[in-house]
Ligand SMILES: Cc1cc2nc3c(=O)[nH]c(=O)nc-3n(C[C@H](O)[C@H](O)[C@H](O)COP(=O)(O)OP(=O)(O)OC[C@H]3O[C@@H](n4cnc5c(N)ncnc54)[C@H](O)[C@@H]3O)c2cc1C
């Protein structure tokens with residue numbers, strides 16, 4: 001028997017597989033296909049104070065080995081999430097629910113975090129300071145250590161529940177942003193969000209996305225995510241949720257060996273609705289094949305090569 | 310919705326760049342004409358949404374126009390090949406909205422005629438009169454006119470160059486089929502390029518009308534919010550609450 005459970009800042013997950021925010025809604029569509037309880041945790045769609053319709057269509061484009069999205073944080077707003085979505089998910093899923101929190105100012109982040117943390121359904125707050133598709137006066141809070149610090153500081157005080165900061169890969173030095181969040185008391189990190197990209201329709205001579213740019217996700221970004229998780233793992237002691245391009249149990253193990261305690265599966269859910277379950281169910285056999293008895297023991301394992309060199 | 314492998318039974322060319330696929334597999338979950346499937350294409354990341362043109366318990370027909378890499382791959386599939394498909398997706402047309410004994414006009418522009426075929430069958434089976442108004446560029450582009458006629462549907466064709474049927478657009482044939490050239494008691498279903506749908510709406514089809522919309526999709530089953538459009542009832546996912554909308558619900 002392979003031990004699959006992992007611990008995220010005191011929250012126990014029965015396995016490390018977590019559907020990523022924005023690719024799983026609140027689980028409703030997937031619950032028609034499988035019992036959500038096979039999953040380690042669920043990160044729900046990003047939540048803002050006001051309901052948001054998001055960006056104009058088209059807001060999806062295909063890329064080599066991935067996709068761009070410019071959804072722009074469409075969600076029903078925190079009131080509907082608290083009164084309808086979270087109770088629904090709680091009734092259909094026994095494991096930890098991760099609330100993915102958006103915002104447009106430090107004050108909004110703080111108040112959203114406070115209200116969501118007060119819900120018994122929520123175990124972890126995942127603060128999205130890295131959405132490339134919404135514009136706060138041209139600023140993206142995850143793009144500099146200073147603004148990441150400001151948001152972490154604003155949300156840290158409002159709850160005793162674990163706060164994970166979700167970081168952007170669109171930065172010069174990910175280790176610096178990671179350290180800034182840890183320094184302000186973040187309980188953990190989640191990385192990465194999408195990379196900014198674009199496509200052009202050559203027949204129409206214009207960008208495919210109405211928003212011009214969008215966030216790149218899917219297998220195309222796996223190596224970038226691995227390298228960033230790797231760098232963050234070297235920089236901080238707090239646990240890391242690794243995310244970006246994971247589509248198989250092998251990818252999940254690779255992410256853990258880079259330094260992730262748990263692994264989020266994003267775009268893979270969209271093209272194969274069974275992806276998260278398939279990955280969770282493939283882990284035991286893969287671990288056995290790799291001689292892994294306790295999956296928690298491989299977190300950051302690939303870093304040891306430097307010490308044994 | 311579920312994932313399934315379908316086996317290609319036949320693939321035949323209908324017109325330049327347009328082909329018909331018949332796929333064998335379990336279609337028992339398909340409920341309404343206007344629903345669609347999302348087909349995986351090897352080597353391409355996203356699935357391709359394609360309308361169900363017709364179905365039985367054990368097979369379905371798709372009509373496809375080749376426009377890019379995914380549809381070009383589909384054009385080459387041969388009998389016996391397996392396709393990875395998600396189905397059934399979307400809401401489909403609501404035929405109960407057509408008054409008993411009423412006339413339905415089914416307006417299809419180009420490949421947009423695909424979902425109208427099963428719709429015509431369902432309407433005819435329920436005793437409604439059915440006119441298929443089909444628009445193409447020229448005579449050699451015309452497809453499925455005979456299939457519509459064979460099930461007892463009146464067929465009116467428009468071609469842009471006048472080489473077959475009426476010269477002009479689908480909108481022109483639709484007007485010609487209405488009382489005094491203006492819309493009367495008929496009910497309209499339409500699927501095609503957005504300019505065609507907008508022209509129909511501008512021609513007075515602002516009620517008793519269902520439009521099937523199209524946009525680029527991430528998942529096709531309601532998870533990614535990649536396809537949301539605004540309606541008078543709030544945001545609606547084209548893949549899930551749609552692709553068929555009552556025109557009065559659209560915020561155009
Ligand atoms: C609900 C629905 C039903 C459809 N039914 C049919 C049908 O019955 N027959 C048919 O031939 N076509 C249909 N289409 C359009 C079909 O999905 C596109 O032509 C196809 O995805 C193009 O793929 P490609 O790889 O050949 O083109 P590319 O241009 O190479 O595709 C690139 C990306 O853009 C997307 N894309 C490009 N054009 C469209 C489009 N018009 N609509 C949606 N996504 C697009 C592709 O899915 C892919 O993700 C339908 C679309 C929708 C949304």
Ligand SMILES: Cc1cc2nc3c(=O)[nH]c(=O)nc-3n(C[C@H](O)[C@H](O)[C@H](O)COP(=O)(O)O)c2cc1C
Pocket residue numbers: 020021022023045046047069071073100128131166192193194216217218219221243244245246264265266267268527533534535
């Ligand atoms: C359609 C879509 C919507 C997303 N919405 C959110 C969101 O609301 N909040 C968030 O933090 N990340 C969001 N993301 C980012 C994912 O959670 C994830 O970080 C990213 O896609 C990389 O992982 P992947 O390559 O496995 O998709 C979204 C991604 C996609 C594809």
Ligand code: FES
Pocket residue numbers: 525526527528529530531532533534535536537546547548549
């Ligand atoms: S395409 Fe994903 S929600 Fe419609």
